[in-house]
Amino acid sequence: MENFISDVRSAIRTLAKDHRSTLPSIFALTLGISAATVVFGVVYNVLLNPFPYRASHRLVTFTVENLTKSQGITHRDWVGPQEFLALRDQNHVFEDIVGYDPGSFFYDDGKGTRQLEGSYVTPNTFEFYGVPPLLGRGLTSGDAEPGAAPVFLMSYGLWQREFGGDPKILGTSFLMNDEPRVLVGVMPKRFNIYNSDVWLSRSSAATGVLTVVGRLKSGTDIRSASADLLVISHRLLPNESKCTVSVRTLIEGKLGDFRKMFHALLAAVFMLLLIACGNVANLLLARATARSKEISIRTALGATRGRLLRQLLVESFLLSLVGCVAGCGFAYFGLKGMAAIIPPNNIPREAVLGLNPVVLFFALGVALITTVACGIAPAYHAMSFNVQQGLADNPKSSTGSYRHGKFRAGLIIAEVALSIVLLIGGTLMMRSFLVLKGIDLPFNPANILYIKLSFPKKIYYAQPDRKPDFFRKVLPRIQELPGVISAAETWKLPPNAWAQSSDIAVFGDPDRTWQTQFELCTEGYFRTLGLPAVKGRLLTESDLGSAGAVAVINETFSRQVFGGQEAVGRKIKFQVFDRTFLDAPHNTYFEIVGVVPDFWRRPEGTKYTILPEAFVPASVVGFANPLYIIAKTATDPHLLLKEAYQEIWAVDPRVTFTASGSIKDFLKDEDRVPQFDTITLSSFAGIGLLLVGIGIFSVMTYDVSLQTNEIGIRMALGARQGAILRMVLHKGLSLITLGAIVGLCLGFGLARYLASQLWGISAGDPWTVVAVVLLIFAAGTGACFLPAWRAAHLDPLIALHYQ
Secondary structure, rough: OOHHHHHHHHHHHHHHOOOHHHHHHOOOOHHHHHHHHHHHHHHHHHHHHOOOOOOOHEEEEEEEEEEHHHHOEEEEEOOOOHHHHHHHHHHHOOEEEEEEEEEEEEEOOOOOOOOOOEEOOOOOHHHOOOOOOOOEEEHHHHHHOOOOOOEEEEEHHHHHHHOOOOHHHHOOEEOOOOOOEEEEEEEEOOOOOOHOOOEEEEEEEEEEEEEEEEOOOOOOOOOHHHHHHHHHHHHHHHHHOOOOEEEEHHHHHHHHHHHHHHHHHHHHHHHHHHHHHHHHHHHHHHHHHHHHHHHHHHHOOOOHHHHHHHHHHHHHHHHHHHHHHHHHHHHHHHHHHHHHHOOHOOOOOOOOOOOOOHHHHHHHHHHHHHHHHHHHHHHHHHHHHHHHHHHHHOOOOOOHHHHOHHHHHHHHHHHHHHHHHHHHHHHHHHHHHHHOOOOOOOOHHHHHHEEEEEOOOHHHHHHHHHHHHHHHHHHHHHOOOEEEEEEEEEEOOOOEEOOOOOOEOOOOEEEEEEEEEEEEEEEHHHHHHHHOOOOOOOOOHHHHHHOOOOEEEHHHHHHHHOOOOOOOOOOEEEEHHHHHOOOOOOOOOEEEEEOOOOOOOEEEEEEEEOOEEEEEEEEHHOOOOOOEEEEEEEHHHHHHHHHHHHHHHHHHHOOOEEEEEHHHHHHHHHHHHHHHHHHHHHHHHHHHHHHHHHHHHHHHHHHHHHHHHHHHHHHHOOHHHHHHHHHHHHHHHHHHHHHHHHHHHHHHHHHHHHHHHHHOOOOOHHHHHHHHHOOOOOHHHHHHHHHHHHHHHHHHHHHHHHO
């Protein structure tokens, strides 16, 4: 222990004395450890432990895909009541299963109708998840019995948001969907299953479909579960004998494709940590080279190689420990920043981002690993040198400098290569995001007001002609508001397109079918979005009033379906309207009355595209719920929201608003995924570039100091300052060139992995490659120039006497 304490004191003195390597080393480790801690904190809390439920890692959902595509259904994640009971009784892979049926629930708080997102759940739901209520009780099997008093549970978020966390609300009766229900419990803060605000009980045998969640038995894998469910599906669904069953964990279902970005972040932070460790190892190895005479004297005085190894590892450990403490401080704020930019709709609501014991232990583990990674090279050097030669050598000579120069050069090349990989990934994401933000729309999103409406189904609006009547009364009132230029009803909010396309048939050509997106709208839609008629005319008020079978198409539709022929006057049929369960005109051909210009849409995630599209009067169907009101304004749309609410409630106070604002706000929310990808990868790329610059500068400074005597000899023999400058720069730029070549080869692999996240540019975009290479050479040249300039301006007399 005395020897260890002595080593610690010696290490502190040595590190404090040699601040040229100590400060850059601590800074590099702080950045590396803090970045690793932040990313692990996100991965642990979002991927590994997002749910507070019992054995949450074994919770799964499944999807049945019908390969024969019978009845127009290709895949489904729901089952009927009898299927649910059979699945519960016949499976061999689940400990237990639960079912839920999501829906909307309306209640009046005295100020207007409010809509809540909720779920009907099977009676065993709360025992299944193993989370007791914060207040009151959970739902029991008795609550699902016929004749039982209607009750419900409320989420913690709704309790705080709407009722200020008042515990006296327990036992209050609410009129929900025209039925009085008593609140019997409030769930804890992290209980957000099914993204619901309220939970209501229903019997497993009740009518309606259920989405199933099951808990796998311990030791059962996904493949076994899929095989077991496939057997049950074939038994229960003879019409779907050609089907497959896909089982996935609950967290996979929540994250979807966003999971790929977490994998990319793990790879990025691993590379960043390697850059930091390589940086520190290079500095420590340069110090060890400079200290070769000191180490030789210690050995000659009796120090064992084990004692020298321990001393060097203690120095490395102190650097890592300081970096760990500082890194945890940075990570605390980094996790807060990550929580602010991470898309909330793409991760489970239950996930809590923050430092916890597991994350802190991880940071300590990273510090221990970096101790070994950073200290192994100088420790190996201390154990492998020749004592007699070390006593004879001048540690400041070129011999000492280049003894381990190849290894240090290899570290620099590796750092540059990894930095190139990070820069390529970050630059690609940044360019893709800028292209996405620069899309030219025919309207100004900041001046388009939108209100998303929802209509209670069990009352007045169950009749299909009620919604057209509602909009005929509301739209003129919105139109008359000060600052409103035009207003319209629309099914989906532009620039989003409908996620499901419809097959169409052209009258007179029954053997061919095409696919198109379609929009249900009123006549003011085109004026609001600035879409003039290229050919023919637009929809009119009479088309809406008579629910006329007319349609307006875009230029892409006209070009792909009709080629060079005239589209106006032709007739098309939307096959989706022929589904018997839809309230829509069956077997009806719509006459094309006009053509409008194309504009970019977002039918899939955040990527824009131009697709064939048709616009039909909103009054022809009655199944769309919810719908939007959009209005073009001459002022800030947010200033008109309150007045718009009042006009809508003046027509019917039972209609609710589920979202509102400007389309610019909506697009900002939609852009959070690519924005998150861009910020995180670009930040890591910037940190990596900074570390490489510091590493090159520090190592070149050390090399120049080790070559001071040699430089003095060269200058005494007539070497000019320009030659010395070129010599030092040539060495640094040679290492950067080799690192850039290796990095470009690795970077293309990362680019291909990110290809699905890119839009508007290719994974091998040449301008990105050129920009990254120029950036790394500019940073490297800047890092090399100051040591080279100092070397070129040394006084030869001082350099010759430098020891």
